[in-house]
Structures are given as structure tokens and as C-alpha cells.
Amino acid sequence: xxxxxxxxxxxxxxxxxxxxxxxxxxxxxxxxxxxxxxxxxxxxxxxxxxxxxxxxxxxxxxxxxxxxxxxxxxxxxxxxxxxxxxxxxxxxxxxxxxxxxxxxxxxxxxxxxxxxxxxxxxxxxxxxxxxxxxxxxxxxxxxxxxxxxxxxxxxxxxxxxxxxxxxxxxxxxxxxxxxxxxxxxxxxxxxxxxxxxxxxxxxxxxxxxxxxxxxxxxxxxxxxxxxxxxxxxxxxxxxxxxxxxxxxxxxxxxxxxxxxxxxxxxxxxxx
Amino acid sequence: xxxxxxxxxxxxxxxxxxxxxxxxxxxxxxxxxxxxxxxxxxxxxxxxxxxxxxxxxxxxxxxxxxxxxxxxxxxxxxxxxxxxxxxxxxxxxxxxxxxxxxxxxxxxxxxxxxxxxxxxxxxxxxxxxxxxxxxxxxxxxxxxxxxxxxxxxxxxxxxxxxxxxxxxxxxxxxxxxxxxxxxxxxxxxxxxxxxxxxxxxxxxxxxxxxxxxxxxxxxxxxxxxxxxxxxxxxxxxxxxxxxxxxxxxxxxxxxxxxxxxxxxxxxxxxxxxxxxxxxxxxxxxx
Numbered sequence: 112x113x114x115x116x117x118x119x120x121x122x123x124x125x126x127x128x129x130x131x132x133x134x135x136x137x138x139x140x141x142x143x144x145x146x147x148x149x150x151x152x153x154x155x156x157x158x159x160x161x162x163x164x165x166x167x168x169x170x171x172x173x174x175x176x177x178x179x180x181x182x183x184x185x186x187x188x189x190x191x192x193x194x195x196x197x198x199x200x201x202x203x204x205x206x207x208x209x210x211x212x213x214x215x216x217x218x219x220x221x222x223x224x225x226x227x228x229x230x231x232x233x234x235x236x237x238x239x240x241x242x243x244x245x246x247x248x249x250x251x252x253x254x255x256x257x258x259x260x261x262x263x264x265x266x267x268x269x270x271x272x273x274x275x276x277x278x279x280x281x282x283x284x285x286x287x288x289x290x291x292x293x294x295x296x297x298x299x300x301x302x303x304x305x306x307x308x309x310x311x312x313x314x315x316x317x318x319x320x321x322x323x324x325x326x327x328x329x330x331x332x333x334x335x336x337x338x339x340x341x342x343x344x345x346x347x348x349x350x351x352x353x354x355x356x357x358x359x360x361x362x363x364x365x366x367x368x369x370x371x372x373x374x375x376x377x378x379x380x381x382x
Numbered sequence: 383x384x385x386x387x388x389x390x391x392x393x394x395x396x397x398x399x400x401x402x403x404x405x406x407x408x409x410x411x412x413x414x415x416x417x418x419x420x421x422x423x424x425x426x427x428x429x430x431x432x433x434x435x436x437x438x439x440x441x442x443x444x445x446x447x448x449x450x451x452x453x454x455x456x457x458x459x460x461x462x463x464x465x466x467x468x469x470x471x472x473x474x475x476x477x478x479x480x481x482x483x484x485x486x487x488x489x490x491x492x493x494x495x496x497x498x499x500x501x502x503x504x505x506x507x508x509x510x511x512x513x514x515x516x517x518x519x520x521x522x523x524x525x526x527x528x529x530x531x532x533x534x535x536x537x538x539x540x541x542x543x544x545x546x547x548x549x550x551x552x553x554x555x556x557x558x559x560x561x562x563x564x565x566x567x568x569x570x571x572x573x574x575x576x577x578x579x580x581x582x583x584x585x586x587x588x589x590x591x592x593x594x595x596x597x598x599x600x601x602x603x604x605x606x607x608x609x610x611x612x613x614x615x616x617x618x619x620x621x622x623x624x625x626x627x628x629x630x631x632x633x634x635x636x637x638x639x640x641x642x643x644x645x646x647x648x649x650x651x652x653x654x655x656x657x658x659x660x661x662x663x664x665x666x667x668x
Contacts, residue, residue, distance in 0.1 A: 113391055124666060134577060204397060204504035206665040213397040221503065230424055232431045241424060244417035245503050273431075 113216065114297060114328040115179040115202065120211035122172040122197050170352050171197040174211075177347060177357045181216070181296075184329040186343035186360050188336075188367050193349040195332050199299050202330060217296025217328075220246055222287065231275035235266055235285055238274050242289040256292045263314070264288035284311060291318050297328045316342070336364050401662055404655050410506045417505060418513045425517035440524040444480060448473040455598050464600045464632045466625065467541045470533060475597035477529045478624045481522040482559045482617060483588050488514040489567020490584055493575050493664060501665045508657065511568055515560045522556070533628065544630035551627050555620055562616055562646045565653035572653075572660035576667050596621050602633040616642035616649070 172194045179185055187195050200206050201213060203221040229238050239260055243253035253260075261267055264285040266277075274282055300319065319342060323329055333339050339346065339360060346363030348355040350370075356363055411418070430436040448469060455461045456468035463471035489511045493500065496510060537543060573580045595617040601609060612618045619642035622634035 116393075200665065201397070204395065205501060207397060207399055207401070207662045209399055211399075214393040215395040215397070216391075216393050218394075219504070230428055232428045233424060237424070237427075241420050244414070244420045245499065245505055247414060247505065248416075250416045250420075 112181045113178050113214075114181040114183070115216070115330075116212075116214040117175050117177050117202075118212045118214075120172060120175045120201065120208045120213060121170060122194075122201060122206075123209040124169045124171055126169050172201070172208075172349075173352045175349075175354050177354065179328060179330075179345070181328055182323075182326045183345055184323055184331065184343045185345045185347060186339035186364070187330060187332045187347045187349065188339060188364060189349035190371070192351070194352045195349055196301065198347075198349065199301055199330065199332060202297075203299050215297060218247055218293075219297045219299065220290060220293040220295030221299035222290045222301060229274050229282065229286060232273050234273055235270045235277070239285070239289055242286060243293070246290065246293050246295075248293060253289075256294075260285075260288045260292050263291065263318070280308070287315065291315070291322070294322070294325065295327065297330070298322060299330045301332045336368060339364060399662075401658060404651065404658065406654065407506050407508070411509060411512070414506055414509050418509050418516065421510065421513035422517040425513070426520050437520075437524055440521050441528055444473060444476050444525045444528060447476050451476070451598060461599050462603055464602060464625070465542050466629050466631045467536050467543070470529075470536055470541070470543065470629065471600075471625070472598070473529050473532060474625050474628060475595070475621050477522070477525045478555070478559060478621055479592055479595060479597050479617070480525060481518060481556070482563050482620075483592070484518040484521060485515050485560055485563025486567045486570075486588065487584060488518060489564055490570035490574065491581065492567070493571045493660070494578075494581065507661045507664070508654075511564055511571070511657070514567075515564050518563075519556075519560070542631070543628075545628075546630055548627040548630065551623065555624050555627070558616075558643060558646050559620055561650050562620075565646070565650035568653035568657040569649075572656035575660045575664040591615070591617070594618075600632060613638050613641055614645065616645040618642070 175194075175198065187198060189195050199221070201208050202215070203219050204215075230241065233241065239257065240250060240253050244250070261270065264281075264287070266281055266285050269277060269281065274285075277285070298319075316338070319329070319331075323342070329342070331339065331343055343360040345358065346360040346367075347357050348363045348367050355370075356366060433439070451472040452468050456463070456472065461468075466474075492510045492514055493507075500507065533543075537545060570580050570584060594612065594615055596612065601612060601618060601622050604612060619634055619639045622632050623639050626632045626634050
């Protein structure tokens with residue numbers, strides 16, 4: 112059974128500011144009767160047609176295709192700006208693709224930017240429930256895992272103190288813990304393992320291992336090849352918005368690392 | 383790549399660039415009902431954190447406005463109030479108007495003030511405007527309570543007002559006000575994700591709208607021609623019906639109220655459609 116299917120997915124952004132010029136552009140197209148989607152992009156080709164030579168369109172992702180089976184662990188690799196975060200945003204349904212179709216089976220939980228959704232004036236306890244609800248958990252689901260979450264984060268003493276008095280590390284730990292115990296069918300992990308000290312990082316990796324054993328599909332983004340090799344079975348290699356290859360994690364990483372070495376080699380020889 | 387036969391494969395979400403213009407994700411909103419309830423709780427509690435008087439502040443606002451209007455428009459200008467004691471006349475309008483304007487302004491900023499959330503997590507976006515409208519009810523209930531206190535006092539003093547079965551329409555009026563506020567707010571919120579101008583326009587526009595909503599004068603004071611125009615403002619029949627239901631005085635016809643219901647529903651539909659459209663890419667443009 113598949114858990115994620117990505118079919119011909121592209122994501123186009125328009126460069127530049129949203130300002131008066133764009134407003135009049137919108138109005139002009141609307142008057143011409145060609146205005147399809149006011150708040151973004153319908154068909155990017157169509158948009159490009161309307162504005163011949165439109166150079167302000169930027170393909171963050173271009174024609175991505177892959178399928179992930181249930182319980183797979185997939186590493187997403189690529190340099191900065193390769194489209195990793197955009198892909199994760201699409202998969203976590205934060206924004207819609209410009210073309211193509213994404214199919215998902217089950218609840219998607221993301222560990223993207225774990226600190227979001229905390230209200231500074233509310234206590235740690237209240238925020239755990241709030242954060243769980245934002246991620247789609249029912250109150251009683253959170254209640255069932257409440258003790259696990261608290262002991263994992265190590266914030267027992269501060270549960271009834273407003274989060275704004277927490278140290279930044281404590282807040283992040285608490286946020287990560289809620290997300291780590293959400294137990295979604297698909298879990299998206301985006302470089303969150305930079306959170307906290309070494310001890311907490313190790314616990315996070317161990318926790319992700321447990322989640323994998325629980326049969327959860329994992330999409331994992333990291334610059335650290337070692338982490339990807341340790342956690343993932345498969346890999347997706349993105350390069351300036353296009354998918355270079357998809358397959359066994361070690362093979363994909365070998366290719367990525369070889370390409371990175373090849374690109375940086377001339378730089379080294381200059382020195 | 384091997385394709386699994388579609389008969390075996392079931393998906394819980396299919397994400398495509400195009401969404402139907404008007405689809406309300408009722409099921410999804412229901413699944414996220416705890417989020418709505420917790421946000422309502424958060425709004426109610428967080429706003430009073432680190433205050434000494436807490437919800438008492440809700441008393442001050444309508445009392446001061448009522449006194450100001452009473453002095454300026456009641457005593458100095460001498461606006462007729464359909465035989466209702468001026469104090470009750472102004473306060474009834476203010477209480478229902480505040481609920482509307484709170485719903486409207488809170489909903490209209492919901493996307494920009496929570497942009498950090500919208501760009502990081504997926505949840506049915508409509509959950510936040512809905513929770514705003516619900517949490518504003520708390521303020522309304524407190525202010526309505528004060529009004530009720532003065533109402534009973536005037537009733538006991540024998541003012542020419544009448545308590546009757548008509549109060550049963552109050553919940554409908556409050557619901558209509560909430561939906562109107564939600565519709566207007568959603569529309570502004572949707573446009574604001576792209577162009578921030580509208581956010582600047584809301585406060586002065588709301589003020590203008592208030593003057594056109596029969597808060598400071600009765601509908602009967604306007605000439606028939608102007609009355610017909612005023613009726614198109616859905617707040618006018620709401621305010622007048624609110625007064626009529628509570629005090630049995632004033633002038634409002636059933637058809638006038640029905641017009642306002644139709645206008646309210648129209649605004650709601652337009653608001654939700656624009657909200658849906660903005661939702662698609664708000665994470666990119668906000």
C-alpha cells in the first residue's frame with residue numbers, strides 16, 4: 112500500500128513584491144476576462160502566456176514524481192534552494208502545488224519549525240493541549256500521552272508556568288515532544304535535530320527510531336548525510352527544483368556526495 | 383514505477399492545484415473541534431492574564447459609550463427614541479453593534495496575525511475565524527448582562543417598555559450578527575493576505591457603518607425613501623429587531639428583517655468563497 116504519491120508536481124512562485132504594480136496587473140487581467148485565480152497561480156503556462164516574457168516566475172519545484180510505501184523512511188537531500196522545504200510544505204498541505212497531484216494516506220504530522228502554535232501567556236500544560244489540537248489531535252489523545260510528552264521534554268517542574276518564562280531550549284524541547292508523540296501516519300521531520308543539546312538530540316533520534324518501528328512513514332530532511340543513512344531506507348535527491356534520482360538511500364547519497372565533491376573540487380584547487 | 387491498482391488504494395487527502403470555489407470542509411472542521419474550543423478558551427483566558435479587573439473591562443466600554451451618546455444625542459441634540467428611554471435605546475444598539483464589530487474586526491485580522499501558524503502547520507483554516515466569532519460571544523454576553531440589568535431597572539421604574547414573547551428571536555438575531563461579522567471578516571482577511579490596504583480601511587469603515595446602523599437614531603426618524611436604502615444595511619433591521627424584541631417599541635417589518643437575512647447570507651457566501659480562494663496560496667502571499 113502506498114502512503115504518499117507525488118505526480119507531476121510543480122510549484123511556481125512569482126518573484127518580486129506584491130505592490131501597486133501587481134494590483135493593476137491583476138485588475139488588467141481581470142478586465143480582460145482571463146483572470147483565473149486571484150490569489151496565486153492556476154496553470155503557470157497559462158499565466159506565462161498572459162504575460163509574454165514573464166521572467167518573474169520561479170520554479171521552486173518542477174515535475175516531481177515519486178511514490179512512497181507505507182512504513183518507508185525517505186530522506187530528502189539536496190543543497191540549499193534545491194526545493195526540499197517547498198516539497199515538505201506541499202506534502203504537509205501548507206500550500207498547494209501549481210500543477211500535479213499529491214495523494215496522502217493518513218494524518219500528516221510535521222516537525223517543521225516546532226515552536227509554532229505556542230501562546231506565550233499560557234502555561235506549558237495549556238500549550239501542550241493547544242499544540243496537539245493544532246496538529247489535529249483530539250483532547251483525549253493528548254491527555255493519554257500527556258505524561259509521556261512531559262517526561263520526554265523534561266519540563267515537569269514548569270508545567271504551570273507561562274511559556275514566555277521558559278528558556279528558549281525548554282520551549283523547543285516541549286514543542287518537539289508534543290510533535291514526537293503525535294503518532295501520525297506520515298511524519299515530516301525537517302532539520303529539527305538541531306534542537307537542544309546533544310543528550311536531547313540523541314533522545315530525539317531514538318524516538319524517531321521508535322516511531323519508525325510503529326509503522327509510521329517518515330520523510331526526513333537533513334544536511335547531515337550520516338543521519339540520513341542511519342534513519343532512512345530510501346532517498347530523494349533534489350537539485351534546483353528537479354528530482355535527480357529516487358531510490359535506495361545509500362545509492363542516492365553516494366551520488367549526491369559525489370556531485371557535491373565534483374562541484375567543489377575546482378574551488379579547492381584554487382587555494 | 384509500479385502503480386498500485388486504484389481499487390486497493392485509498393487516500394485520505396488528494397491535493398490538487400484547483401479547489402472548488404465553495405466547499406465548506408464541515409467534516410474536517412468537526413474533526414478539529416478541539417482546536418476551535420481550545421482557541422476559544424485561549425482567547426477568553428489569555429486576554430485577561432495579567433490584568434487585575436479581568437472581564438470587568440467589558441463593562442466599561444458600553445457604559446462610557448452609552449453615557450456619551452445619551453448626553454450628546456439624547457440631551458443636547460434631542461434625537462427621538464421611539465418612546466424608549468434614551469439610555470436603553472442607545473445601550474441596546476451599542477451592545478449588539480459591539481458584537482458585530484468585534485466579530486468583524488477580529489476575523490479580519492485572523493490570517494495576518496496568525497501567519498506564523500498558517501505557514502507552518504496545516505489545519506482547516508476556517509477553524510480560526512469560527513473560534514474568533516465564538517469567543518466574541520463571551521464579551522457580548524457580559525455586555526448584554528449589563529444591558530439586562532438596566533433594562534430590569536427601567537422596567538421596574540415603569541418606563542414605557544414591554545417584556546414579551548418576542549424575545550425568542552434574540553438568539554436568531556445574535557446568530558445572524560455572528561454570520562454577518564464572519565462573512566465580512568473573512569472577505570477582508572482573504573484580500574488582506576495579498577494586499578494589506580484593506581486592513582487600514584476597516585476601522586474608519588466600521589465607524590461609518592455604525593453611523594448608518596440606527597445606533598444613534600431610530601429608523602422611523604428617516605424619510606421612507608431613506609428608510610428603503612437603510613434597510614439594505616443588514617445591521618439596521620438587526621438593531622431595530624433587537625430593540626423591538628426587547629422593548630416592544632420601534633418600527634421594523636418582517637419583510638425588512640427578511641431582506642437583511644438575505645443580504646447577510648449573500649455576504650457570508652461571498653466571504654467564504656474569497657476565504658477559500660485565498661486559503662489555497664495564503665502561505666505564499668501572506
